[in-house]
Amino acid sequence: MDSPSSFRLSPVQKAEMMTCIHTAIEELRMEVIPSKASQKKNARLIPQINVIPPSETATPSVPSTAPIFDIAKANNWVTSEVGYFLPDPTRDEQVRMKEDTIYFSNAHAFVGHIRALSAFKNENTIRLNIHSCLRGEALEWFISELSHYEREKLRSFSLEEGWIETLTRRFKNPPSHALKTLKRSKYNWADVRSQRSLVMWAHNMLRLAQESNEYPVVWHQIHAVWDQIEIPIRGNVSEPSSGTTVASFMEELDRWYNLWR
Known part of the structure; x- marks a missing residue:
């Protein structure tokens, strides 16, 4: 291998090498300096953004919730959607559905x-339109029995003092009639097969028990309804006790009914 001394450069070669090195350094310097200057220039053109600390940011206002009481619906009245009052003391069913319309006997x-309707309907709207729900004997009473002055009182008095008190007094069945109707009504397997709602039947019977004045305690009223379910069906339903509520009783009836049908 040749010794390092054999690779020594001549003075001319050293001069040429130094020239190349200086030239390269100068070219590199010229590329770097304009780049930095350009960055400074661009920095001056970019708008400064002030960052606001989280604690100083404004909290957007939250709009208040929409009112539950819808004025348009409260003032709207469609008689067929409300239902009809058609008094009929001979019917066991006090409430029934016919072609998607409710009839109250x-x-x-x-x-x-x-x-219940007054909770979401304007009371004035109810007072002025409730007469359109009357059918049969109730309509005859409104047209023929009441004087013009009495009809105007129904429209001007409060719902409780006017329509509700008057209808209850005029069409309330005697307690003895309610008890008699309750005792003759039974629910059996034929009703299940015909898809007669057990819950609706029970609600009708519960109202009769209340009107009969024979059962002052609620669970006694529930028990009176339970007694009217025929034994083959009644054996599946828990016997009401002092802790039984109307809601729990109806829920159990509904579960059994959906299982049977």
């Missing part, structure tokens, strides 16, 4: 429906 049931 009992004043107590109809009045309860109107009270």
